[in-house]
Amino acid sequence: MTAAACPLCTASGGVLVFQCEKFRVIRAEEAGFPAFYRVVWSDHVAEFSDLGVEDRILCMAAVSVVELALREHLQPTKINLAALGNMVPHLHWHVIARFEWDSHFPSPVWCPAQRPLHSAALAVIQERLGGVALTIQRELSALTPAW
């Protein structure tokens, strides 16, 4: 079930980290937020509750895997989770590692910046993204055969 005009049906939407039949994980390329991931459901549905109960559980298990990988590798100040979809109504969960030094903290990433980018701190995060990807791939590969 795809939609011809939907950017998440017609393109990956970011750096592909993991893909299975039901969903994929991508890393968004948003300036100032190197650890900004998305769990994108494969079917073109708008709302979380459009999924059946088993798929909701699978979807949040995937979100949890990404969250735990970010916590393990990056020790963020906070994780931000969100499924908004006001611009692109195709179910996708934002999973974002937030840091007290980041350009927007404590505001949501969609709001105006609070301060300039902290290039040195961002470079440290960037170096750890390979480890994040490996953990996500390992954990989601273990999770998805059961589904």
Place this chain on the structure above:
Amino acid sequence: MTAAACPLCTASGGVLVFQCEKFRVIRAEEAGFPAFYRVVWSDHVAEFSDLGVEDRILCMAAVSVVELALREHLQPTKINLAALGNMVPHLHWHVIARFEWDSHFPSPVWCPAQRPLHSAALAVIQERLGGVALTIQRELSALTPAW
């Protein structure tokens, strides 16, 4: 498990709609967003992945109940779900009915407004909140005995 300085440990945080041992549902009183609900976990934990797997499933089942009640009674343009916690790191899920006429759409509710409040449309939503509350209470009462 509570924290003395946490506003969600020391007060309800909004109009109480439903309460059980593990969580409560409140309606926030945010100007321009009459259908802004929160599922607040009872224990003072910061992150969704601090919950055990069974509690994560219960938590998202509660979020889904609220989402479905909003869809049934209000037919919103979109539902917004988010667990941010940058300001109050006590696990709470925002469940917000969004409308194309609302003051911020399609921006997130935390960002600057796009247009003035639409008083007539807000009044229609306000009148339907009693029905939303009854549906949430009925569905969550059915859900929680199993847990």
